[in-house]
Amino acid sequence: MHRLDAILTLAGASLRSEFQYRANVVTSIVGGLIYQLTGFLVVFIIVDRFTELGGWTLPEITFLYGMRLTSHGIFYATISQMFEFDRVLINGEYDRFLVRPMSPLVQVLTRKLRVNCFGDLLGGLILLLAASRGVDVDWSLAAIGMLLAAVVGGALVEGAVQIALGSLSFRYLNTLQIRVVANEIFNVYGNYPFRIFPGLLQYLLTFALPVAFVAYLPASVILDETNGLHVSTTLAVAAPVIGVALFMLALLFWRRMSRHYQSAGN
Amino acid sequence: MPIIDVDNLVKEFHRPKRFDGPLGGLRTLVTRQMITSRAVDGVSFSIDEGELVGYLGSNGAGKSTTIKMLSGILVPTSGHVAVNGLVPWQERERNALQIGVVFGQRTQLWWDLPLADSLKIIGKLYRVEPDRYRRNLDQFIDLLGLEPFLGTPVRQLSLGQRMRGDLAAAMLYEPRILYLDEPTVGLDVVAKERTRQFIEQINRETGTTILLTTHDLADVERLCNRIIFIDKGNVLYDGPVDRLKRRYAPYRMLDVALAGDGDSAGAIRLDLPGVEIVEQGDARLRIQFDPEVIAVTDLITAVIAEHDVSDIAIVEPDLEGVVRQIVESGNTALTMGGDRS
Numbered sequence: 302m303h304r305l306d307a308i309l310t311l312a313g314a315s316l317r318s319e320f321q322y323r324a325n326v327v328t329s330i331v332g333g334l335i336y337q338l339t340g341f342l343v344v345f346i347i348v349d350r351f352t353e354l355g356g357w358t359l360p361e362i363t364f365l366y367g368m369r370l371t372s373h374g375i376f377y378a379t380i381s382q383m384f385e386f387d388r389v390l391i392n393g394e395y396d397r398f399l400v401r402p403m404s405p406l407v408q409v410l411t412r413k414l415r416v417n418c419f420g421d422l423l424g425g426l427i428l429l430l431a432a433s434r435g436v437d438v439d440w441s442l443a444a445i446g447m448l449l450a451a452v453v454g455g456a457l458v459e460g461a462v463q464i465a466l467g468s469l470s471f472r473y474l475n476t477l478q479i480r481v482v483a484n485e486i487f488n489v490y491g492n493y494p495f496r497i498f499p500g501l502l503q504y505l506l507t508f509a510l511p512v513a514f515v516a517y518l519p520a521s522v523i524l525d526e527t528n529g530l531h532v533s534t535t536l537a538v539a540a541p542v543i544g545v546a547l548f549m550l551a552l553l554f555w556r557r558m559s560r561h562y563q564s565a566g567n
Numbered sequence: 568m569p570i571i572d573v574d575n576l577v578k579e580f581h582r583p584k585r586f587d588g589p590l591g592g593l594r595t596l597v598t599r600q601m602i603t604s605r606a607v608d609g610v611s612f613s614i615d616e617g618e619l620v621g622y623l624g625s626n627g628a629g630k631s632t633t634i635k636m637l638s639g640i641l642v643p644t645s646g647h648v649a650v651n652g653l654v655p656w657q658e659r660e661r662n663a664l665q666i667g668v669v670f671g672q673r674t675q676l677w678w679d680l681p682l683a684d685s686l687k688i689i690g691k692l693y694r695v696e697p698d699r700y701r702r703n704l705d706q707f708i709d710l711l712g713l714e715p716f717l718g719t720p721v722r723q724l725s726l727g728q729r730m731r732g733d734l735a736a737a738m739l740y741e742p743r744i745l746y747l748d749e750p751t752v753g754l755d756v757v758a759k760e761r762t763r764q765f766i767e768q769i770n771r772e773t774g775t776t777i778l779l780t781t782h783d784l785a786d787v788e789r790l791c792n793r794i795i796f797i798d799k800g801n802v803l804y805d806g807p808v809d810r811l812k813r814r815y816a817p818y819r820m821l822d823v824a825l826a827g828d829g830d831s832a833g834a835i836r837l838d839l840p841g842v843e844i845v846e847q848g849d850a851r852l853r854i855q856f857d858p859e860v861i862a863v864t865d866l867i868t869a870v871i872a873e874h875d876v877s878d879i880a881i882v883e884p885d886l887e888g889v890v891r892q893i894v895e896s897g898n899t900a901l902t903m904g905g906d907r908s
Binding site: 303306307310311314317318319321322393394396397399400401402403560562563564 | 580632635638639640641642659660661663664666668675677678679680684688692
């Protein structure tokens with residue numbers, strides 16, 4: 302109970318810190334929203350022109366895009382500070398976190414908030430809502446439950462990858478470039494039905510880097526598009542659970558790597 | 568039972584070996600050869616509850632590395648530490664609740680929030696009950712004069728104000744042990760004095776055990792009755808400040824101003840045991856003497872008996888000179904650590 306309270310306190314502090322700069326908040330959110338919707342617009346134009354992509358209709362693609370973007374927004378709101386982790390280590394801020402009575406990882410993640418995550422979240426929700434009527438889904442409680450679990454699970458998958466890669470910084474200090482590349486791969490390939498990719502790439506984007514688990518696999522289940530899936534339907538249904546599992550593995554890896562921490566000089 | 572017990576503490580750092588020449592960068596990247604450096608090399612000491620100890624040494628002597636192991640930031644290569652019965656790196660969070668840490672060069676306050684908000688957050692993280700929080704906060708507002716800038720974002724505070732905020736944050740949850748890593752670095756004279764006063768008061772009134780590292784030896788002379796001096800990762804001296812001075816700077820100086828025209832200055836000779844004239848100017852003398860051999864009163868009597876003296880002053884060796892001497896002579900033959908009685 303105290304732990305949750307402490308996390309909320311720190312998260313609240315980073316939110317309030319950000320709101321000291323009001324103009325920045327507004328431009329970041331609006332900017333983030335426009336950026337994401339522009340990205341979607343390209344997909345919209347292409348799919349609208351060819352009426353379908355990899356056998357998925359325009360509303361289905363919109364739905365997939367919305368799921369991925371919402372997950373990404375949740376990931377960004379909670380875990381994006383991993384992108385600044387190298388700096389936290391190098392400038393000695395991490396020492397500060399280690400002398401407080403709580404998890405240093407939580408302190409890293411709550412040290413600041415990138416408000417443009419709200420743009421991503423908003424964009425994702427708009428697309429999801431817009432698409433939810435167009436897709437052929439019976440919105441039962443089970444379907445809604447699967448959607449919620451999938452969106453959270455997707456955020457966990459992206460978070461797991463960033464935390465695991467960030468843990469390498471305990472040893473090698475500069476790993477930002479790897480994480481930026483990984484994040485880019487999620488952003489570029491995560492929003493499309495995998496059938497349009499060559500076979501090898503489909504497997505790489507599933508097992509080498511778990512992009513498929515963020516949105517494509519759970520969306521296939523929700524939209525009943527599991528025919529011709531490159532993996533078993535069971536694996537697709539289990540996507541949210543896999544998200545949780547990957548995240549726990551990432552935390553273990555973090556803990557293990559943190560033993561290599563050498564602290565900065567002064 | 569000491570509150571801090573450090574036994575044969577060693578910390579080694581490993582870095583990949585660097586290569587020069589063609590493809591040097593690439594070889595550095597892939598090499599498995601490691602260079603090992605020992606920052607702390609077998610340090611032992613113990614500190615009793617309520618002590619205020621100065622932990623001294625030149626840059627790179629291993630001071631900060633020791634403090635980092637005592638506070639749970641670093642895991643030592645070998646050796647043992649118990650802080651109030653806890654091993655800091657094994658029970659990091661429990662240890663964190665009983666220590667306060669101030670790094671002079673880095674603030675722990677929230678940069679963009681008013682000071683009052685930072686203190687409130689610290690109060691929550693350290694589980695201070697509202698009553699106790701209120702009482703402590705009022706006390707520190709009073710002691711440190713925080714009132715005028717409680718509502719100012721930390722990024723707009725002066726260094727001195729920020730240090731006061733950091734001290735309040737570190738003491739808000741009443742830790743039994745306080746580590747201060749260069750708390751006066753970069754402060755002006757007034758701010759330094761204020762900081763020292765607070766440290767002294769905290770130690771005296773609440774009995775908080777304080778371990779202080781500093782490069783400003785005036786801090787030590789003002790605050791500490793015991794110092795631990797380390798160099799190259801070893802304890803060179805552990806004991807009272809005045810004994811260090813006696814041991815490394817056994818001589819005092821007597822500055823004598825001569826009355827009259829100073830003609831006699833050239834003829835001055837003092838044939839006394841343990842006495843030497845080290846400087847002679849017009850109408851001025853600097854005499855070095857060993858108080859163990861000759862009492863200062865005898866020396867003054869002897870000087871006055873032979874010369875017309877207008878002024879006389881005894882100069883105590885300052886700690887800075889002593890420390891410089893130790894570091895310059897810099898060999899471990901001086902080692903006498905752990906002989907504190």
